[in-house]
């Protein structure tokens with residue numbers, strides 16, 4: 001993903017709006033400049049003109065006003081259409097691209113970063129880049145037309161104005177870079193702040209029940225201080241630019257008036273010309289003062305577009321991947337080792353063969369690497385040693401979206417969307433009512449659905465459901481997809497014993513589906529249904545075999561089983 005591709009979204013099917021916005025802005029700017037000439041004419045007629053001339057100018061003024069109102073009306077339509085479309089398309093495209101990121105790449109970033117780039121950064125891009133584009137064209141047109149009009153009226157006074165106008169330009173050059181850095185710093189700091197607020201709001205009940213309000217407030221206050229401090233520095237830099245620009249603009253006005261008055265006294269120009277010059281000064285000083293900050297702000301927001309492009313850059317790698325939509329024979333791990341941080345091995349030389357249609361249960365103490373092993377198979381982690389092959393194709397080369405054509409995952413951490421039970425089961429996709437009914441029954445949801453109905457709203461992250469109900473929804477969500485491989489990571493931990501045994505038994509009895517399950521609840525009847533039990537200890541496979549086999553060996557699994565039973 002390149003920065004250019006994102007910028008293209010601002011103009012995609014929006015070029016007519018953008019072009020017409022610029023045209024009407026240039027016309028509006030020229031009309032504003034023309035008003036200086038009308039003022040000059042009025043002044044000159046007042047000093048030594050006739051009633052007839054005054055009447056003629058009056059009629060012209062009325063026509064001029066009608067034309068100006070029409071132009072401003074069109075400007076309002078085209079500029080707003082251009083901004084609306086540009087921002088809308090940019091946001092939609094960025095989010096669509098973000099959805100193409102791999103889970104691995106997504107997990108590496110903090111959530112605060114994503115929230116910040118879709119809120120703070122986009123607001124800044126709208127103001128400084130999208131609107132900035134139009135303002136820059138308008139100010140350039142003001143500047144050119146202003147200088148040309150001045151030169152037409154009197155070139156000596158024009159040279160004088162231009163010479164002294166260098167002062168405000170120097171100011172924006174001096175402070176421009178600083179403002180750009182402050183903008184980037186504000187965005188970076190905002191990321192951490194948004195992430196913290198999100199955590200504190202999500203963990204509100206934990207904070208209250210552990211009476212951690214005071215400590216948590218300190219965390220909030222410290223991060224808030226940092227963010228407000230960088231914002232304050234940004235404001236100070238922007239205000240400094242305004243301060244120097246205002247003082248130097250005032251100096252330009254005074255010098256113009258004094259030199260203009262001198263030329264009028266000497267009879268070189270009329271009083272009307274001096275008034276027109278003062279009026280035209282706004283069209284030169286305005287752009288001189290504003291163009292620098294406008295360009296600086298536009299460049300600063302370009303840095304934010306680049307940040308967005310980097311966040312969603314992952315997608316490019318996928319182009320090189322191969323298509324694989326079916327699972328035919330096996331998942332093979334050969335001598336796989338993995339570490340999250342250098343020097344701390346989590347999986348140690350794992351070799352395993354998961355055959356199509358068979359069922360596997362992974363057991364082991366907490367922290368032995370069970371979830372990491374599952375995540376390796378799911379392709380969440382790269383940078384491991386050894387090979388993971390799916391039907392003789394290297395997992396790392398398979399297109400990520402293809403993996404989910406044959407994998408369904410039931411995880412420990414369930415996410416429930418603020419929508420109905422049905423939509424949380426179907427994940428907003430279309431399914432046959434019979435398929436929905438079966439998934440509900442197999443996941444133990446039948447009572448809940450009978451009582452509340454499929455249209456029952458679940459609330460934000462399932463706030464209106466119990467932990468067990470949420471977990472059953474996540475089980476139904478996976479079962480309904482009917483994929484050839486079902487992976488389950490401690491999915492029944494929040495369920496009561498009877499329901500968890502019912503669901504685990506259901507999964508262990510499924511026919512024709514390859515199942516890889518992590519379980520802590522070691523139930524003999526259920527464990528006996530699995531083709532193979534894999535016992536992990538400190539990242540190594542210590543035992544493999546059926547329940548009876550491992551019990552007769554009386555080794556690691558047998559002691560784990562006895563402890564759990566005991």
Ligand SMILES: Nc1ncnc2c1ncn2[C@@H]1O[C@H](COP(=O)(O)OP(=O)(O)OP(=O)(O)O)[C@@H](O)[C@H]1O
Pocket residue numbers: 340341346364365366367368369370371372373
């Ligand atoms: N993202 C991570 N970064 C660094 N270390 C991690 C990460 N995830 C897990 N670990 C570490 O890897 C080790 C294995 O964790 P893993 O979750 O695979 O164990 P587990 O057997 O599934 O544990 P449990 O039964 O408690 O869920 C642990 O020591 C854990 O602290």
